[in-house]
Amino acid sequence: MIQVVHTAKALQKLLEPIRFRRESIGFVPTMGALHEGHVALLRESVKENSCTVLSIFVNPTQFGPKEDLTKYPRTLDQDIALAEKCGVDIVFAPSGEEIYPPGFSTFIEPGDVAKPLCGAFRPGHYRGVCTVVARLFGMVRPHRAYFGQKDIQQCLVLLQMVKDLVLDVELKICETVREKDGLAMSSRNRYLSAYDREIAKEIYQALVLVEKAFQEGERNVDMLKKIAFAHLSSFSKIEIQYLEILSYPYLSLLNRLDGPAVLAVAVHIGGTRLIDNIILTFKV
């Protein structure tokens, strides 16, 4: 039977005997509104650990003042049912007060890897992400934690945090799960109208076109970016926020590709912000 707890204390009580037996704890931190991408993370954790904890917390400190915090989908009962199907042992669904009690004031400031891409358009976003993830790591003390590649910058920021603060947890980055037409799974996809949903598949199509040109030998970053720009610009409903090719894993600027790189894009379609990325690697 899946257990649902709302406080760190209750969570601690469930985890204590597991820790005492030195069994491994896997952790999937989420904001709920679970989709197939989350399911893949949960299944991976269930496969690799004795106990899997899913946290569901819509973290206010990672939303900007004009972002979709209040309208972010909350579907706790469905999430618990889905988690149970995946073999999750514990759902941790804390209140805002449990995560940010009165007097809470310590924040984690990530470094340069948090600056470009989403970091440039969502000031404070990764500060909020790092802080809540570190706090959740403290509460769960997992051996492994699972994140989706769709949020590639988040993955890289957290990898740096874990390294810099010597946190005793292994981060596992799992492949982006996509709809049949290529759209990356996201809790925000449900905001899309039927028409916008149809258009949204073009985000991934643009990435695929770049990947193809890259595999055919194009190494000039501007040329590669132009391919994606040209494709996306042909759809009037797609408004590009950023489209960048940066080095992997430090996300620094590049003129030519001579090592692994990330092609990352953020667009708005009918008021909904969607992101996606692929990693460009040299096949050996």
Next chain:
Amino acid sequence: MIQVVHTAKALQKLLEPIRFRRESIGFVPTMGALHEGHVALLRESVKENSCTVLSIFVNPTQFGPKEDLTKYPRTLDQDIALAEKCGVDIVFAPSGEEIYPPGFSTFIEPGDVAKPLCGAFRPGHYRGVCTVVARLFGMVRPHRAYFGQKDIQQCLVLLQMVKDLVLDVELKICETVREKDGLAMSSRNRYLSAYDREIAKEIYQALVLVEKAFQEGERNVDMLKKIAFAHLSSFSKIEIQYLEILSYPYLSLLNRLDGPAVLAVAVHIGGTRLIDNIILTFKV
């Protein structure tokens, strides 16, 4: 035999069997130049834990650009000998590169409790302290860590950090150790000329005068501060940087004392910066 290691990896190798046997690890992080104050922390840790780790690292990120980083006393061999006498098991003396490797970029920003007192005069100081202590905690993973009350704001900032980031370590705050004339032990006392050293005892005398007035019933913060100001001002070599009475433990402003408070002072004597404090509590 005391063991001296310089890398986190070597440290990890020594601590692994201790952790496996579930024995407790005590930790005393220092910048070296050990004095009787440190000795008290080490002895407390040795008494309470199976294994005591002393770290010696002069942390550049907690010094301001015009502060005494380069001239800070370094006395590693003497420190190791003294640690051995105290029963310390492991000395961890990392290089700068070990603590801040290339790419290091994640910092911990403390909250309001870091703002007044030293925080106001040493911008970034507690950010550096929190970051290095969190990183050292990650490397040592101690059950208990020991700090001196002389650095009261540091203690309160770290207590808040441990709480907010749910770090699995108990912080122990040990009483300030003083010279016979009352001067708080500090590695910086060795900077003082014989004459300045003589004057330096007046810092604690000023605190004692306030404590006496408080115990006799004075509750007005301005009146209490005036007593210390008047005493210190009568010594022309003492230059007051701050002298405050703030609430304990949040360090917020007070007009009248109706709960525990910290009387904290920072002065310069002949170019040397010295701090001291006492906690004013209502005796039951």
